[in-house]
Each structure stands twice: as structure tokens, then as C-alpha cells.
Amino acid sequence: MAVLTGAGISAESGVPTFRGKGGLWRSYRSQDLATPEAFAANPSLVWEFYNWRRSLIAVVDCNPAHRALAQLETKVPHFTLISQNVDGLHLRAGSKNLLEIHGNIWKVRCTKCGSITANYTPDLGTSPHCHRCAGLLRPHVVWFGESLDYKLLQSAFDASRTCDVMLVIGTSAVVQPSASFPVEAKSRGAMVAEINLEPTPLSSLADMTIPGKVGDIVPRLVENWS
Ligand code: BV8
Ligand code: ZN
Numbered sequence: 001m002a003v004l005t006g007a008g009i010s011a012e013s014g015v016p017t018f019r020g021k022g023g024l025w026r027s028y029r030s031q032d033l034a035t036p037e038a039f040a041a042n043p044s045l046v047w048e049f050y051n052w053r054r055s056l057i058a059v060v061d062c063n064p065a066h067r068a069l070a071q072l073e074t075k076v077p078h079f080t081l082i083s084q085n086v087d088g089l090h091l092r093a094g095s096k097n098l099l100e101i102h103g104n105i106w107k108v109r110c111t112k113c114g115s116i117t118a119n120y121t122p123d124l125g126t127s128p129h130c131h132r133c134a135g136l137l138r139p140h141v142v143w144f145g146e147s148l149d150y151k152l153l154q155s156a157f158d159a160s161r162t163c164d165v166m167l168v169i170g171t172s173a174v175v176q177p178s179a180s181f182p183v184e185a186k187s188r189g190a191m192v193a194e195i196n197l198e199p200t201p202l203s204s205l206a207d208m209t210i211p212g213k214v215g216d217i218v219p220r221l222v223e224n225w226s
Contacts, residue, residue: 001076002163003069004181005083005090008170008196012215013060015087018172034143043136044126050139054105055122057087065169065218066093072222073097080159084171084178086141099159101152101178107140116140153177160184167221168194170214173202182206195221 007017032038032045039046070093073079081098083090086105090098108128109116112135128137142148156178160166166185173179182202186192193208194200195217203209210217 001072001078001165001167002080002082002159002181002185002190003072003167003169004171004178005069005081005085005169006171006173006175006178007085008172009065009214009218010060010063010085010087010089011170012065012213013063013087013089015057015060015085015089017170034141035145036143037145039138039143043138046139047124047126047128050105050141051123051126054124057089057105058120058122060087060089062089062093063215065214066090066095068219068222069169070094070096072225075222075225078163080155080163082156082159082178082181084175086139099152099156101142101148101156103139103141103149105139105141108137109140110135111138112136148177156181157184160190161188163190166190166192168192168196168202168206169218170196171200173200 011017033049066089069081073095079097081090081095083098083100084102086102088104088106106118106120107116108119110130110133113130113133115130115132130137160181161184163185166182168182182192183205186205192206193210194202194206195210195214
């Protein structure tokens with residue numbers, strides 16, 4: 001089994017999604033913030049945005065849908081969770097075989113020496129520097145126009161190509177390459193089920209679309225998983 005999650009699974013924890021009402025990109029324009037160009041042009045503005053999100057995420061917790069997926073992992077022989085989310089809530093729920101393909105907002109990476117460290121202080125100020133080389137730190141997340149970590153991408157495609165079932169949970173299925181994982185799964189004969197409040201570009205391809213809130217549907221699905 002492979003599972004792909006997006007911002008919708010964290011919405012019920014209180015983490016704003018990107019494209020929904022009140023979504024992050026609504027109040028901010030993604031190209032102004034989540035791109036290497038934006039960071040090069042105005043690192044403190046980008047840090048303001050990430051410090052704001054870190055402070056938001058620091059006070060929320062994983063929800064029954066995150067915890068149900070951690071439980072489901074123990075019920076199936078081969079399970080891979082591919083998440084587009086950077087909030088770390090799947091880790092907090094206990095998921096083990098997790099691919100955080102867009103990185104993790106609690107990790108920072110030095111733009112000079114490349115060292116990656118976890119740092120849970122919500123507000124890192126608008127120009128945090130590396131303890132080792134004094135280089136400027138950046139969030140260890142994948143911005144638009146940046147390629148994903150090769151190994152993570154390979155593992156995500158492998159899981160998508162070999163699974164029998166793929167659950168696609170709370171994603172608008174517009175961001176690439178993530179939106180291609182269900183297509184890969186389907187092309188290899190997997191059963192693809194989508195759980196979302198509303199239809200997405202993936203809905204016509206999915207074998208099953210289950211409309212509704214992830215917090216209601218995912219725990220019930222896992223409870224009944226024999
Ligand atoms: C790449 C980390 C290429 C940062 C994110 C033009 C210019 C430049 C690039 C492109 C371009 N056109 C296309 C591209 C490629 C681009 C892309 O796909 N753009 C899209 C917007 C068209 N992709 C990239 O740039 C990727 N890299 O392609 O590299 C390359 C190749 C070789 C060499 C060099 C480069 C990198 C993409 C990663 C971007 N980073 N996040 C951060 O978080 O700050 S993406 C960001 O969007 C988040 O990760 C988020 O998870 C992700 C996807 O959004 P969703 O998760 O789907 O969230 P969304 O709000 O959209 O939807 C929520 C869904 O949940 C909705 O459907 C809603 O109905 C549902 N929902 C809500 N609540 C509930 C619910 N469902 C059920 N119950 C609920 N309660
Ligand atoms: Zn450094």
C-alpha cells in the first residue's frame with residue numbers, strides 16, 4: 001500500500017491549506033515566498049513567512065487521521081506514506097515508513113556548508129546563521145522550481161509503481177511531481193482511492209472517490225481494515 005497526503009490531512013489540526021479558503025497562498029502569493037528567487041531577493045520576508053508557519057504548527061497536534069495512518073501501517077505488510085506536507089505531524093503521529101518529499105519545516109539547512117539540523121524554536125528571527133560556518137540558514141523545504149531530493153523521489157516512484165492500493169488523501173493534486181504518483185500507480189494496475197472534500201483533477205482517474213472530511217473517513221477506514 002502507498003498513501004499520498006497533502007495539506008488537507010493537516011487542515012483539521014488547524015494548519016491552513018494552500019489553496020482552500022483561508023489558504024496560505026490566498027493571503028500570500030506562493031511565488032512571492034516559496035521560491036529560491038524570493039529567498040535570494042528578500043530572505044527576511046521569507047523567514048517571516050516560515051516563522052509564522054512554525055509558530056502556527058508548534059501549537060497544533062496531529063489529528064485522528066494522522067494517527068489512523070500510523071495504525072494502518074502496522075496492519076499491512078508493505079506500507080509507504082508519501083507526504084507533501086512539511087509540518088512533521090505524520091512523524092508526531094508515529095508513522096515510520098514516511099517520505100517527507102517536500103522536506104520538513106522543523107529542519108534548517110545552511111546555504112553555505114549545507115549542514116541540515118532540526119530546530120524546534122518556532123521563531124528563528126529573520127536572518128538565522130549557521131553555528132558552524134556563519135552561513136545564512138534556510139528552511140529545509142522544497143520550493144517551487146527546486147527539484148526534490150533524488151532518493152526520496154525514487155522511493156516515492158518505487159512505492160507508487162509497486163503498490164496494489166494507493167490512498168490519495170487531502171491533496172488538490174496540482175503540484176508536480178506528487179500529482180504523478182497516483183497516475184503511476186494507476187498505470188501499473190493499482191486501485192486508487194481519493195479522499196477529499198471536493199473533486200480534484202485526479203478524481204476522474206481514481207477507482208473510488210470518497211467525499212468528506214479526512215478526520216471522519218480515514219479513522220473509520222482503518223478501523224474496518226482487516
Ligand atoms: C519541480 C514545500 C522541477 C514548501 C511545496 C512553473 C514554474 C516553476 C515550476 C513549475 C511551473 N509549473 C509547474 C511547475 C512545477 C511545480 C508545480 O507543480 N507547480 C504547480 C503549482 C503547478 N513544481 C515544482 O516546482 C516542484 N519541483 O517541479 O522541480 C525541476 C526539475 C528538475 C530540475 C529543477 C527543477 C517542487 C514542488 C514543491 C513545492 N513545495 N511545499 C512549503 O510548504 O512551504 S508545495 C505545497 O503545495 C505543499 O507542500 C502542499 O502540500 C503542496 C500541495 O498542495 P496540497 O497539499 O494539495 O494542498 P492544497 O491546499 O493545494 O489542497 C488541499 C486539499 O485538501 C484540497 O483539495 C482540499 O479540498 C482538501 N481538504 C482540505 N481540508 C480537508 C480536505 N480534504 C478532506 N478533509 C479535509 N478536512
Ligand atoms: Zn554552515
